[in-house]
Amino acid sequence: MTRVSADVPAGPAPEEPAAGGAGAPRSSPLRKLVRVAFLVVALGFGTWAVASQWDEVRAGFALLSWPALLLSLVAVVAALGGGMMTWRALLADLGSPLPLRPAAKVFFVGQLGKYIPGSVWPVLAQMEMGRALGVPRTRSAxxxxxxxxxxxxxxxxxxxxxxxxxxxxxxxxxxxxxxxxPVLAVAFEPRVVNAVIGFGLRRLGRLPLERPLTRRGMLTALGWAVLGWSAYGLHLAAVLYELGPSGPSVAVFSIGAFALSWCLGIMTFVVPAGAGVREVAMVAVLAPVLDRGSAITAALCSRIVIVLGDLVCAGAAGLAARRRAVPGRGGSGPGEAAGEAAGEGGAAPGDGGAGPERGRPGGEAV
Incomplete structure (x- = not known):
């Protein structure tokens, strides 16, 4: 009979294995098959979003120059990067700092799920891919x-x-x-956020988060989000300059027009990536500076450039993470990637992710 020491305290086991090479779960053939199926379905819906409006898209693109479209795409990639850094800062503040390349792969590939009808696919994909890096599912969610x-x-x-x-x-x-x-401003108070998260986890019968959200982490995330909106505004401004309006105020107006139409679109959770709703809202918001036909052109071009940006970011992040994992190049596999957080600076600047609490259970990156 094995004797149990009285000095070992009893308590619940961690929800997920700690981050690191030995503790991270390995991908099974079934898991790989599910990931491939997810990518195929997401890419299929993304292609359909373009093909279903191809005539209108082609007519709209004919009015724009290639430099304007390229500038718009570059701005979209920067904006998507701001969104990734927002998520990464929050994840680090909750206790799972990830290095840049693995974090980008989890975020950008997971975001392809927004093109599948329903609102659960991105979070399910991020939870699954984050788990391979030792991030607990509840923390990813x-x-x-x-x-x-x-x-x-x-x-x-x-x-x-x-x-x-x-x-x-x-x-x-x-x-x-x-x-x-003002309602959301109150909701951004970390004490309120932590109380809501704690209540939800208790209702689901899950263990509480080991590390509560801090004000510093929330402000860091908000800073990245504001930078992302600025880049999205430049993306729309590049299109608007080609359709008529000019002057520095157009860039400022574009930031507000895109942000408002996105916010209206995201309130419709059942529509894939706010499809249709954001475009209708954008046409209405652009009415003071464009006629209806030009506003529709701008909205459709914006939609297609964003789809292309999603594909570019997901592909680039996947290739970068795979290159890092190739033996002989000094990289590491998926399970070891989280262990490099300190080497790549952890998460977003100022999030305080990688610190003396790395060794705590529940999926901290070490």
């Missing part, structure tokens, strides 16, 4: 669901400020939406 209100609140605030600065009358029809700003 918490970071995902926190990213949405952070982007929504920052987007509404940015749109209110920029629309009022560029064209005051353009914000008046949407004053009711901006009433959510």
């Amino acid at each position: 918490a970071a995902f669901f926190l990213t949405m209100p952070v982007q929504l609140g920052s987007g509404l605030l940015v749109s209110a400020v920029t629309l009022l600065a560029a064209l005051p009358g353009s914000a008046a029809p949407y004053a009711w939406v901006f009433l959510l700003v």
